[in-house]
Amino acid sequence: xxxxxxxxxxxxxxxxxxxxxxxxxxxxxxxxxxxxxxxxxxxxxxxxxxxxxxxxxxxxxxxxxxxxxxxxxxxxxxxxxxxxxxxxxxxxxxxxxxxxxxxxxxxxxxxxxxxxxxxxxxxxxxxxxxxxxxxxxxxxxxxxxxxxxxxxxxxxxxxxxxxxxxxxxxxxxxxxxxxxxxxxxxxxxxxxxxxxxxxxxxxxxxxxxxxxxxxxxxxxxxxxxxxxxxxxxxxxxxxxxxxxxxxxxxxxxxxxxxxxxxxxxxxxxxxxxxxxxxxxxxxxxxxxxxxxxxxxxxxxxxxxxxxxxxxxxxxxxxxxxxxxxxxxxxxxxxxxxxxxxxxxxxxxxxxxxxxxxxxxxxxxxxxxxxxxxxxxxxxxxxxxxxxxxxxxxxxxxxxxxxxxxxxxxxxxxxxxxxxxxxxxxxxxxxxxxxxxxxxxxxxxxxxxxxxxxxxxxxxxxxxxxxxxxxxxxxxxxxxxxxxxxxxxxxxxxxxxxxxxxxxxxxxxxxxxxxxxxxxxxxxxxxxxxxxxxxxxxxxxxxxxxxxxxxxxxxxxxxxxxxxxxxxxxxxxxxxxxxxxxxxxxxxxxxxxxxxxxxxxxxxxxxxxxxxxxxxxxxxxxxxxxxxxxxxxxxxxxxxxxxxxxxxxxxxxxxxxxxxxxxxxxxxxxxxxxxxxxxxxxxxxxxxxxxxxxxxxxxxxxxxxxxxxxxxxxxxxxxxxxxxxxxxxxxxxxxxxxxxxxxxxxxxxxxxxxxxxxxxxxxxxxxxxxxxxxxxxxxxxxxxxxxxxxxxxxxxxxxxxxxxxxxxxxxxxxxxxxxxxxxxxxxxxxxxxxxxxxxxxxxxxxxxxx
Numbered sequence: 111x112x113x114x115x116x117x118x119x120x121x122x123x124x125x126x127x128x129x130x131x132x133x134x135x136x137x138x139x140x141x142x143x144x145x146x147x148x149x150x151x152x153x154x155x156x157x158x159x160x161x162x163x164x165x166x167x168x169x170x171x172x173x174x175x176x177x178x179x180x181x182x183x184x185x186x187x188x189x190x191x192x193x194x195x196x197x198x199x200x201x202x203x204x205x206x207x208x209x210x211x212x213x214x215x216x217x218x219x220x221x222x223x224x225x226x227x228x229x230x231x232x233x234x235x236x237x238x239x240x241x242x243x244x245x246x247x248x249x250x251x252x253x254x255x256x257x258x259x260x261x262x263x264x265x266x267x268x269x270x271x272x273x274x275x276x277x278x279x280x281x282x283x284x285x286x287x288x289x290x291x292x293x294x295x296x297x298x299x300x301x302x303x304x305x306x307x308x309x310x311x312x313x314x315x316x317x318x319x320x321x322x323x324x325x326x327x328x329x330x331x332x333x334x335x336x337x338x339x340x341x342x343x344x345x346x347x348x349x350x351x352x353x354x355x356x357x358x359x360x361x362x363x364x365x366x367x368x369x370x371x372x373x374x375x376x377x378x379x380x381x382x383x384x385x386x387x388x389x390x391x392x393x394x395x396x397x398x399x400x401x402x403x404x405x406x407x408x409x410x411x412x413x414x415x416x417x418x419x420x421x422x423x424x425x426x427x428x429x430x431x432x433x434x435x436x437x438x439x440x441x442x443x444x445x446x447x448x449x450x451x452x453x454x455x456x457x458x459x460x461x462x463x464x465x466x467x468x469x470x471x472x473x474x475x476x477x478x479x480x481x482x483x484x485x486x487x488x489x490x491x492x493x494x495x496x497x498x499x500x501x502x503x504x505x506x507x508x509x510x511x512x513x514x515x516x517x518x519x520x521x522x523x524x525x526x527x528x529x530x531x532x533x534x535x536x537x538x539x540x541x542x543x544x545x546x547x548x549x550x551x552x553x554x555x556x557x558x559x560x561x562x563x564x565x566x567x568x569x570x571x572x573x574x575x576x577x578x579x580x581x582x583x584x585x586x587x588x589x590x591x592x593x594x595x596x597x598x599x600x601x602x603x604x605x606x607x608x609x610x611x612x613x614x615x616x617x618x619x620x621x622x623x624x625x626x627x628x629x630x631x632x633x634x635x636x637x638x639x640x641x642x643x644x645x646x647x648x649x650x651x652x653x654x655x656x657x658x659x660x661x662x663x664x665x666x667x668x669x670x671x672x673x674x675x676x677x678x679x680x681x682x683x684x685x686x687x688x689x690x691x692x693x694x695x696x697x698x699x700x701x702x703x704x705x706x707x708x709x710x711x712x713x714x715x716x717x718x719x720x721x722x723x724x725x726x727x728x729x730x731x732x733x734x735x736x737x738x739x740x741x742x743x744x745x746x747x748x749x750x751x752x753x754x755x756x757x758x759x760x761x762x763x764x765x766x767x768x769x770x771x772x773x774x775x776x777x778x779x780x781x782x783x784x785x786x787x788x789x790x791x792x793x794x795x796x797x798x799x800x801x802x803x804x805x806x807x808x809x810x811x812x813x814x815x816x817x818x819x820x821x822x823x824x825x826x827x828x829x830x831x832x833x834x835x836x837x838x839x840x841x842x843x844x845x846x847x848x849x850x851x852x853x854x855x856x857x858x859x860x861x862x863x864x865x866x867x868x869x870x871x872x873x874x875x876x877x878x879x880x881x882x883x884x885x886x887x888x889x890x891x892x893x894x895x896x897x898x899x900x901x902x903x904x905x906x907x908x909x910x911x912x913x914x915x916x917x918x919x920x921x922x923x924x925x926x927x928x929x930x931x932x933x934x935x936x937x938x939x940x941x942x943x944x945x946x947x948x949x950x951x952x953x954x955x956x957x958x959x
Contacts, residue, residue, distance in 0.1 A: 136228070137213065137224060137225065137228050139211040139212055139213055139228075140155060140186075140212050140213060140214045140458050141186060141190065141210070141211075141212040141458070142209070142210060142211045142212065143190075143193075143209045143210055144209045145193075145197075145207040145208045145209025145210070146206045146207045146208070146209070147206060147207075147208055147209065147250055147519060147537070148208075148209045148210065148211055148248055148249045148250070149189075149193065149208060149209070149210050149211075149249060149250070149251050149252075149253060149512065149515055150210070150211050150212075150213075150229035150249035150251065150252040150253065150254075151186060151189050151210055151211065151212035151213065151252070151253045151254055152212075152213050152215055152222060152225050152226065152229075152252060152253070152254030152255050152260075152264065153182045153185055153186045153212060153213070153214060153215070153254060153255070153256065154179060154182050154214070154215060154216065154217040154255065154256050154257065154260075155175075155178060155179060155182050155183060155186065155214035155216070155458070156175030156176055156177065156178055156179065156214060156216040156217070157175075157176045157177050157178075157179055157216070157217060157356075157385060158175070158176050158216060158217050158218070158356060158357060158385075159173040159174060159175055159176065159216045159217070159218050159221070160173070160174050160176065173216065173218065173220075173221065175214065175216035176216070177465070178461060178462060178465045180415075180462075180465070180466070180494050180495045180496035181384075181413075181415070181495040181496070181504075182256065183462060183496055184445065184495065184496045184505055185256070185278065185504065185505055185508050186212050187444065187445055187448065187496075188438070188441060188502075188505040188508045188509055189210065189212065189253055189508050189511075189512055190210060190212075190444075191438075191440070191441055191444045191445075191509075192508070192509045192512035192513060193208045193209075193210055193512060194444075195440070196208055196512065196513070196516045202516050202517070202520050203516060203519050203520045203523060206519070206523065208516070211229060211248075211249065213225035213228065213229070214458075215255070215260065217257065217260075217356070217385065218260075219259060219260050219263050222254075222255060222260035222261075222263050222264055223263050223264070223267055226252065226263075226264045226267045226268060227267070229248065229249045229252060230248070230249065230267075230268060230271065230273065231248070232248030249273070250273070250274070250515075250519075250537060250539050250542045251273070251274045251275070251276060251515045251539075251542060251546075252264065252268065252273065252274070252275045252276070253276055253277075253278065253508065253511050253512065253515075254275070254277060254278075255277060255279075255280060256277075256278070256279045256280070256383075256504075257279070257280060257327070257329060257383055258280045258281065258282035258284075258285065258327065258328040258329035258332070259282075259327040259328045259329065260280075261275070261277045261280035261282075261285065261294075262280075262282070262284070262285065262291075262328055265285065265291040265293065265294040266290070266291070268293060269290075269291055269292050269293050269294070271293075271539060272292070272293050272538075272539050272540035272543050273293055273539040273543070274293050274294075274295060274515075274539065274542055274543045274546050275291075275293055275294050275295070276295045276296060276297065276511040276514060276515065276546075277294070277295075277296040277297075277298065277511075278296070278297055278298060278504055278507035278508045278511055279298050279409070279504055279507065280296060280298070280329075281296070281298050281299065281300060281301045281304065281329065281333075281408065281409075282300075282301055282328045282329050282332045282333070283300050283301045283302035283305070283332050283333070283336055284328060284332050285300070285565075286300050286302065286564040286565070286566055287564075288563070288564055288565070291565075293539075293543050294565050295511075295514070295546055295561050295565040296507075296565060296566060296567070297507040297508075297510045297511050297514070297559070297567055298408075298433060298504075298507050298567070299433070299566065299567060299568070299569035299570065299571065299594070300564075300566045300569065301329070301332060301333040301336065301407075302336060302569075303569035303571075303592075303594045304333065304407060304408060304431055304569070304571065305333050305334075305336035305337040305340060305381075306336070306340050306594075307431050307569075307571055307592040307594075307601075307602065308337055308379060308405060308407070308430075308431065309337060309340040309341050309344055309346065310592070310601070310602040311405065311429065311431070311573065311602070312341070312346055312377070312379070312405065313344050313345075313346060314602065314604070315618050316618070316620075316622075317346070317377045317403075317620075317621040317622070318345060318346050318347060318621070318622050318623065318642045319347055319349060319374070319375045319376075319377070319621050319622045319623040319642050319643075320341075320346065320347075320348055320349065320375050320377045320378065320379055320405075320621060321348065321349050321350045321352070321369075321370065321373050321375040321377070321378045321379070322334055322337070322338075322348055322350070322351050322352070322378070322379045322380075322381065323352045323353070323354075323366060323370075323378060323379070323380045323381070323382060323390070324351075324352070324353045324380075324381040324382065325353065325354070325355055325356075325381070325382050325383050325386045326353040326354055326355045326358075327355060327383075329381070329383060329409070330353060330381050330382060330383075330386075331353070333381040333407065334351070334379075334381050337379065337381070338351075345641065345642070346642070347623060347640035347641060347642030347643070348640075349373050349374065349375040349623070349640075350369050350373055350375070352365075352366045352369055352370075354366055354386065354389075354390075355386065356383075356385045356386050356389055360393075363389060363390060363393050364393065366390070367393050367394065367397055367399060370399060370402070371397075371399060374623065375621055375623075376401070376402060376403055376619055376620065376621040377402070377403045377404075377405060377619070377621040378402050378403070378404050378405065379405045380404055380405065380406050380407065380410070381407045382406075382407065382409065382410060383409045383410070384409050384410045384413045384415075384416070387406075387409070387410040387413070387416060388415070388416065391416060391421055391424060391425065394424045395420045395421065395423065395424060398423075399424065400423055400424060400612075400613065401612060401613055402424075402612060403427065403428075403429075403611060403612045403619045403621065404424075404425050404427075404428040404429075404430075404612070405428070405429055405430055406425075406428055406429070406430030407430060407431070408430070408431055408432050408433050408503075408571065410430075411428065411429075411430030411431070411432050411574055411586070412432045412433075412501050412503060412574060412586050413495075414494075414495045414498055414501060415495050417576065417584040417586075418584075419584075422576065422578075422584050425576055426576055426578075426584075426610070426612060426613070426614065427575070427576055427577075427609075427610050427611040427612040427613070427614070427615070428575070428576045428612075429573060429574070429575050429576075429589070429609070430573070430574060431571035431572070431573055431574075431592060432503055432571060432572050432573075432574045432586070433503040433504060433506075433507065433571065433572075434503065434506075434557075434570050434571070434572055435501060435502065435503050435506075435572065435588075436502050436503070436506035436555050436557060437499075437502065437555055438499070438502055438505065438506060438509055438554075438555070439554060439555075441499055441502070441505070441509075442497075442499045445489070445496065445497060445499070446488075446489045446490055446497065448462070448489065449463075449485075449489075450463050450471070450483075450485055451485055460483075463483055463485075463487070464483060466487075466489070466492060466494065466496070467483060467487045467492070468481065469481045469482060469483035469484075469487070470482055470483060471483045501586070506555075506557070509553070510553060510557065510559050513551065513553060513559065514546060514549050514551075514559055514561075515542070515546070517549045517551050518542055518545035518546040518548075518549050519537075519542065519545070521545045521548065521549070522537065522541055522542065522545045523537075546561070547561060547565075549561070568593075568594065568595050569592070569593075569594035569595075570591070570592070570593050570594070570595070571591065571592040571593075572588045572590075572591060573588065573589050573590030573591060573592065573604070574586040574587060574588055574589065575587050575588075575589045575607075575609050575610060576610070577610045578610075587607060588605065588607070589604060589605050589607045589609050590602070590603060590604040590605055591603055591605075622642065623639075623640065623642040623643040623644075624642065624643055624644050624645070624646070625646075626658045626659050627644070627646035627655075627658060627659050627660070628646070628658060629654075629655055629656050629657060629658060629675075629676075629677045630648060630649055630654070630655060630675045630676035630677045631646040631647060631648050631649060631655060631676070632646075632647055632649060632655055632660050632661060632662060632663045633645075633646065633647075633659060633660065633661050634646070634647040648676060649663035649672065649676040650663065651671075651672060651839055651840065652665060652666050652671055652672055652839055652840075653665050653666065653672055653676065654666060654672045654673075654676050654677055654678055654679055655676065655677070656677055656678060663676070666679035667679065668835060669681060669682055669833070669842065670682060671683075671839065671840045671841070682835075682840060682841050682842045683840070683841040683842070684752075684841070684842050684844055685838070685841050685842065685843045685844065685911050685912055686751070686752050686753060686843070686844040686845070686912055686915070687749065687750050687751075687912040687915045687916055687919075688750070688751060688752070689750055689751060693912075693916055694750050694751075697746065697749075697750060697916065697919045697920075697923070698747060698750055700923050701743050701744065701746040701747050701919070701923060702743075702747075704739075704742075704743035704923060704926055704927055704930065705740055705743040705744050707930065708736055708739045708740045708743060708930060709740060711736055711930070711934050711938060712733065712736045712737075712740070714938060714941060714942070715729070715732060715733065715736065715937075716733075718941050718948075721941065721948045722948060722949055723937050723940055723941060723947075723948045724937070724941075730802060730805075730806070731775050731778050731779050731782070731805060731809070732779075732934075734771070734775050734809065735772060735775035735776065735779070735929075735933070736934070737771075738768050738769075738771040738772035738775055739772055739926055739929060739930055741764070741768035741771070741772075742765070742768045742769060742772055742922060742925075742926040743923070743926055745760075745761075745764040745765045745768055745922065746765075746919045746922045746923055748760050748761050748764060749761055749915050749918060749919050749922075750915075750919070752844055753831040753832075753844050753845060753846045754831060755830065755831060757846070758828075758829040758830055758831055758846035758847075759824060759828060759829060761829070761846055762820075762829060762846075762848070762854060762857065763820040763823070763824065765922060766816055766819070766820055766857040766858075766860075766861065767813065767816050767817060767820060769861050769922075769925075770812060770813050770815075770816035770860065770861055770864060771809070771813045771816075772926075772929060773812075773861060773864040773865055773868055773895075774808070774809040774812035774813050774864065775809055776868050776888055776891065776892070776929065776933070777808075777812065777864060777867060777868040777871070778805045778808055778809050779888065779933075780868055780871045780872045780888050781805075781808070781871065782805065784871060784874070812864060815860065816857065816860055816861075819853070819856055819857055819860060820857065822853070823849070823850060823853035823854075823856075823857070826850070826853075827848075827849035827850030827853055828849050829846045829847060829848055829849045830846070830847050830849060831844065831845075831846060831847070832844075832845055832846065832847035834911075837910040837911055838910070838911065843910070843911040843912065845911075845914070845915070858899070858903075861899070862896075862899060865892055865895050865896055865899070866896065868888065868892050869889065869892035869893065869895075869896060872886075872888035872889040872892055873889050887932045887933050887936060888932070888933065890932045891928055891929045891931075891932030891933055894924075894925065894928030894929075894932065895925045895928055895929060898921050898924045898925045898928065899921060899925060902917065902918070902921040905917045906918060906921075
């Protein structure tokens with residue numbers, strides 16, 4: 111029974127309350143005006159909020175807002191101005207009056223959502239409907255917000271209801287996502303373009319080493335994220351990435367200051383809303399952090415409240431992209447009309463007045479104050495971010511947003527082509543949304559307004575520079591433009607205007623991790639460092655670089671070599687043993703000297719041909735030996751000079767054949783000596799088997815073998831001129847390639863074989879009785895010959911370039927001179943100096959020597 115009574119009591123209690131009642135305190139608009147169609151506005155009139163931490167036991171206290179932001183009041187007043195201007199215009203939605211409800215959300219996302227719900231539900235009285243929680247929206251469009259994060263919250267809230275949201279400053283590229291934000295539009299360009307424009311700006315001035323500071327919200331995170339992606343492709347490196355919000359403790363901001371102070375980057379890209387920039391600038395001024403080149407985003411680069419003399423010490427010379435400036439006729443006078451006497455009940459207007467004139471209105475609590483507000487103060491006497499209309503960049507966006515709504519309503523309510531006129535009492539937000547997508551109009555200041563498929567306008571920026579004018583006042587001078595509608599490569603352009611840099615510098619400041627690598631060097635990336643931090647490594651030998659900051663050196667072609675600076679390829683020096691150098695001259699002199707001595711000896715022998723010493727041991731072989739020695743001396747001349755096809759063919763074949771001819775003659779003379787002494791033995795007839803005919807045949811046979819070897823060599827693998835680049839990298843050795851190493855060593859081996867045979871035979875006959883035993887001299891000559899050629903082989907193999915040829919010439923000359931002096935010098939001595947010994951009796955040993 112008790113349970114039934116309790117249940118009945120609960121039902122009776124519910125029956126007394128409305129069916130649908132919003133929780134929490136109802137919020138009323140800061141500014142409002144009735145009209146046929148209401149446009150909502152959400153602005154950050156106050157900077158931030160203060161509140162008590164909730165205990166979850168009692169209803170939390172209402173959030174209290176801090177100081178007024180005069181610039182935001184100008185935005186709100188611009189919205190009201192545009193609405194009144196449209197209401198007075200008979201060409202746009204005639205017969206329809208626009209009203210407005212403007213909320214102050216104090217830069218708080220929760221208050222932004224709450225204001226959005228209030229605009230949508232119209233629940234200022236706290237009741238929605240006694241019978242249903244469903245009702246039409248009271249506003250058809252919401253203008254706002256100034257920041258991206260609150261705007262995301264607003265758009266997410268009303269997107270499912272297709273209520274249009276038009277922002278004048280929410281530039282986060284993420285808001286272009288039509289799937290997540292189907293009803294969002296904006297009159298400010300997307301940061302998708304601004305971030306790219308900032309990269310082009312940094313690249314244009316050659317800054318490859320920068321620091322970045324961003325707000326830790328959607329605006330800063332999205333903007334810097336795009337900046338980093340594009341900067342990386344352009345070879346721009348970021349030394350540090352710092353982030354904070356205006357609600358962070360002071361220690362967080364001081365940490366950012368410390369990072370800046372300890373960094374090496376001299377350029378700072380600040381992607382910050384104006385509120386965060388104010389906080390950062392205050393700390394920078396307090397700690398006197400100067401000398402940095404600032405690159406700013408559109409949110410703060412033209413903020414008048416930052417452009418103070420103290421602020422200029424830090425931010426002087428700053429460059430950044432700003433929204434296109436504009437003039438709004440009549441706005442100045444409208445702004446100056448704001449006065450407490452116009453609306454005595456408005457606490458907002460009183461607070462605004464007290465903030466502007468630093469006074470206090472009379473009340474019981476403030477009756478003793480000295481600076482009381484009289485109401486006779488004039489806004490014309492002050493210049494601040496509210497009254498200043500020289501920089502209406504953002505206010506113009508608010509102005510365009512209101513006109514975009516008006517034109518969409520005009521198209522919706524107009525009767526064209528016999529269409530049924532739309533009843534304004536039956537307008538749905540989605541219909542307004544549909545028409546906003548199609549608006550395309552030109553404002554009074556000739557600004558064309560339309561939206562692309564993502565709800566974005568055409569991205570156009572002015573590049574501004576903080577400078578002092580002639581009067582010493584700070585102004586924002588336009589020094590360039592960025593227009594995303596132009597073809598790539600022509601989007602960014604500079605005006606012919608002088609730029610002032612930080613600390614009043616007239617030259618572009620440098621901000622690089624490493625200086626440019628000059629031609630002749632390449633970049634070597636430092637391990638663990640960004641690509642902008644590198645060492646300049648000289649190009650290796652044979653490689654060059656002729657541009658700055660190249661990552662790889664270019665190899666020179668085979669016939670070229672790098673100069674000492676490694677900046678260009680030059681033809682390699684050609685090396686060969688020439689007649690123009692000392693070594694070649696000396697070799698030629700020795701060769702000709704040997705040839706002359708041989709020729710002179712031949713003449714002497716011819717003159718004394720009938721003397722015993724010439725006739726002894728077959729004079730025919732002596733003359734043939736002198737002829738072969740003459741050839742040996744002269745063939746060394748073929749080794750000197752630039753190699754050619756004919757010289758390469760003649761070099762080793764002429765040398766091989768002439769030396770075999772020479773050794774064959776010596777061998778023949780040796781055999782003659784041995785046979786001659788054998789012939790003196792009684793009963794021996796050996797001389798008839800080795801007479802002059804046999805000697806000639808022997809020499810011819812030995813020589814013919816060498817001729818055959820050389821012929822096979824020349825037919826199958828002929829020597830040829832070759833450019834040798836293996837021994838030296840910086841020069842080319844012109845040499846004769848052997849064609850066949852086997853053939854070359856076969857020629858040498860055959861010469862060596864004959865020399866050894868000759869040496870053995872001469873050694874055996876060295877003690878034969880005779881005052882002039884030629885075998886002894888042949889032994890010495892063969893000993894010299896063999897010693898020379900045994901040492902020649904390792905020297906030949908190990909000697910590089912022209913020294914290989916020099917060793918070969920030296921071996922030819924040394925062995926030739928050895929044969930000549932050992933065999934013919936003693937005979938010439940007797941013929942010319944001791945003619946008394948040139949007798950048969952003396953040669954036969956019958957007279958004492």
